[in-house]
Amino acid sequence: MVNNTDNILKTKLGKENYQKLKEINNPALNQFIAEFVALGNPDQVFVCNDSPEDMAYIKEATIRNGEESKLAIEGHTIHFDSYYDQGRDKEHTNILVPPRVNLGDMISTRDREAGITEIKEIFKNIMQGHELYVCFFCLGPTNSEFSVPCVQLTDSSYVAHNEFLLYRPGYKEFIRQGPAARFFKFVHSQGEVDARKVSINIDKRRIYIDPEDDIVYSVNTQYGGNSIGLKKLAMRLSINRCAKEGWLTEHMLVMGIHGSKNRVTYFTGAFPSLCGKTSTAMLDGETIVGDDIAFLRKKGEEVRAVNVEKGMFGIIQGINSKDDPILWKALQQPGEVIFSNILVTEEKSVHWLGKDGEVPARGYNHSGEWWKGKKDAKGKEIPCSHPNARFTLDLNILENLDPKLDDPQGVVIRGIVYGGRDSDTWVPVEESFDWIHGIVTKGASLESETTAATLGAEGIRELNPMSNIDFLSIPLGKYIEQNINFGADLKHPPLIFGINYFLKDKDGNYLNEKTDKKVWYKWMEQRANGEVGFIETPTGRIPKYGDLKRLFKEVLDQDYVQKDYDMQFMVRIPENLAKIDRVTNILKQEVSDVPPVVFKVLEEQKQRLNEAREK
Numbered sequence: 001m002v003n004n005t006d007n008i009l010k011t012k013l014g015k016e017n018y019q020k021l022k023e024i025n026n027p028a029l030n031q032f033i034a035e036f037v038a039l040g041n042p043d044q045v046f047v048c049n050d051s052p053e054d055m056a057y058i059k060e061a062t063i064r065n066g067e068e069s070k071l072a073i074e075g076h077t078i079h080f081d082s083y084y085d086q087g088r089d090k091e092h093t094n095i096l097v098p099p100r101v102n103l104g105d106m107i108s109t110r111d112r113e114a115g116i117t118e119i120k121e122i123f124k125n126i127m128q129g130h131e132l133y134v135c136f137f138c139l140g141p142t143n144s145e146f147s148v149p150c151v152q153l154t155d156s157s158y159v160a161h162n163e164f165l166l167y168r169p170g171y172k173e174f175i176r177q178g179p180a181a182r183f184f185k186f187v188h189s190q191g192e193v194d195a196r197k198v199s200i201n202i203d204k205r206r207i208y209i210d211p212e213d214d215i216v217y218s219v220n221t222q223y224g225g226n227s228i229g230l231k232k233l234a235m236r237l238s239i240n241r242c243a244k245e246g247w248l249t250e251h252m253l254v255m256g257i258h259g260s261k262n263r264v265t266y267f268t269g270a271f272p273s274l275c276g277k278t279s280t281a282m283l284d285g286e287t288i289v290g291d292d293i294a295f296l297r298k299k300g301e302e303v304r305a306v307n308v309e310k311g312m313f314g315i316i317q318g319i320n321s322k323d324d325p326i327l328w329k330a331l332q333q334p335g336e337v338i339f340s341n342i343l344v345t346e347e348k349s350v351h352w353l354g355k356d357g358e359v360p361a362r363g364y365n366h367s368g369e370w371w372k373g374k375k376d377a378k379g380k381e382i383p384c385s386h387p388n389a390r391f392t393l394d395l396n397i398l399e400n401l402d403p404k405l406d407d408p409q410g411v412v413i414r415g416i417v418y419g420g421r422d423s424d425t426w427v428p429v430e431e432s433f434d435w436i437h438g439i440v441t442k443g444a445s446l447e448s449e450t451t452a453a454t455l456g457a458e459g460i461r462e463l464n465p466m467s468n469i470d471f472l473s474i475p476l477g478k479y480i481e482q483n484i485n486f487g488a489d490l491k492h493p494p495l496i497f498g499i500n501y502f503l504k505d506k507d508g509n510y511l512n513e514k515t516d517k518k519v520w521y522k523w524m525e526q527r528a529n530g531e532v533g534f535i536e537t538p539t540g541r542i543p544k545y546g547d548l549k550r551l552f553k554e555v556l557d558q559d560y561v562q563k564d565y566d567m568q569f570m571v572r573i574p575e576n577l578a579k580i581d582r583v584t585n586i587l588k589q590e591v592s593d594v595p596p597v598v599f600k601v602l603e604e605q606k607q608r609l610n611e612a613r614e615k
């Protein structure tokens with residue numbers, strides 16, 4: 001086997017690339033690469049050792065291959081995915097499970113052997129005519145207890161380029177960890193592409209995650225959430241690893257909230273896609289550690305977190321100069337930014353839904369040539385950009401980057417926030433009574449209306465515990481239990497808050513301005529530091545009017561009136577009771593192994609609400 005591995009690598013890689021690989025002492029790595037080089041049969045293999053020259057080679061390839069093209073602003077490029085490949089493909093994303101393993105109805109699985117057989121059939125010779133890129137990355141900071149080395153094989157230079165921006169380089173980490181490295185493996189092919197360089201065999205789009213072998217397969221797709229293996233695909237592998245080792249991988253931002261006397265208090269926050277996670281991480285006056293995925297570990301009495309990534313694959317819809325000044329600037333100035341699925345004009349400038357200024361009359365977008373009023377095959381009007389169109393950038397180009405991004409120790413977390421798209425139930429901000437109450441009634445009970453980030457209908461209310469339901473690789477009941485256990489033995493666990501940016505009145509008008517969230521975060525920071533009190537309600541602890549009045553003045557220079565407070569913070573008893581019933585029913589009927597304490601805590605909340613109703 002070793003000989004065969006070595007023969008394949010020597011012949012297919014050529015001397016220089018073979019030598020780069022040999023710097024890493026890890027036979028399992030060689031075997032993995034050899035297997036997929038033999039199977040995919042690329043014309044050439046390029047091993048990236050993270051040197052500036054190697055990275056430049058791949059970045060130039062994105063232009064040479066036609067996967068990206070240059071825009072008017074220096075460093076900016078545009079990439080298009082197929083019109084039918086614009087979001088995460090939940091239907092064809094499956095966890096591979098051996099016989100007798102049951103992950104429950106909430107997680108889509110496929111028989112492991114059958115899945116591997118099918119995917120290997122699809123992969124056979126799929127890279128013929130293409131170059132394969134072998135890249136090394138590290139999830140979490142390097143040289144840290146959090147570090148997870150990863151190897152990515154892809155025939156898409158665009159995928160590699162995205163990963164350069166999103167992840168820390170990992171070649172040296174592989175050398176450092178040597179044969180002991182417990183690394184994750186990713187193999188991706190965009191498959192056959194057309195003249196526009198978009199994947200054409202969408203019906204054979206498959207994303208299979210094999211936790212047994214720490215490997216992810218992704219094929220016939222280019223959309224980042226399906227193809228950038230390290231993102232949500234790696235997340236499933238690490239959730240599986242966490243379950244065995246007692247730490248957490250969460251769909252969470254990490255940010256520093258700036259309090260009085262230069263105090264910085266770090267929070268994490270979980271929100272489903274398109275529910276304000278990035279804009280929260282980018283709140284002006286605060287600092288960003290990460291906007292999407294966090295690892296959390298306990299260190300003594302503290303909870304510490306790192307950003308798994310170092311870049312942003314953000315939704316561009318709605319970004320404008322007023323609401324997002326820092327991102328706006330980063331997207332207007334020279335620097336490395338990959339845009340995807342937005343409108344490009346003849347002058348190579350760009351436009352997207354919700355950008356400042358007029359929508360150009362014509363241009364080129366994810367549908368090809370585009371003009372105002374253009375309709376797709378189903379007669380649906382095509383907007384200038386897709387609602388899930390994205391940009392990728394390295395956080396290092398942002399003015400509000402927190403200095404602790406790469407701290408191998410992570411940051412100490414004092415608060416955890418859960419929020420979804422909820423028009424009628426939760427108040428804008430509320431602290432839970434304690435850790436378990438928070439995990440159960442805020443995290444595990446998180447519901448959200450579906451958005452364009454996944455393929456399928458929008459606006460349907462779904463239970464999305466910890467906003468992580470799409471990414472679980474262990475049964476939901478176990479995952480909830482793991483979250484409960486994580487903080488249960490700490491004397492002072494982080495405070496847990498529920499937050500709601502989407503509350504509406506009876507006529508469907510939003511009850512809050514986008515900027516109000518600045519105040520909620522300052523309030524939570526002061527709660528975490530014992531500087532403000534609260535009012536106890538049946539569902540948790542809400543701010544006192546006087547504290548918010550003061551904060552609205554300090555933070556936004558606005559007069560916050562009692563009437564608005566009453567409207568926003570009244571406890572919606574029937575809605576909360578209905579929610580508890582919905583959540584309880586799903587957890588009872590569709591999920592096994594839910595810890596009994598979950599039902600106990602929900603029942604107690606119900607009783608408190610019923611008592612309040614009687615009063």
Ligand code: SPV
Pocket residue numbers: 087088224225226231232272273274292313453
């Ligand atoms: C999200 O949709 O939550 C993202 C992008 O962060 S994706 O990679 O598709 O998950």
Ligand code: MN
Pocket residue numbers: 251273292
């Ligand atoms: Mn996300």
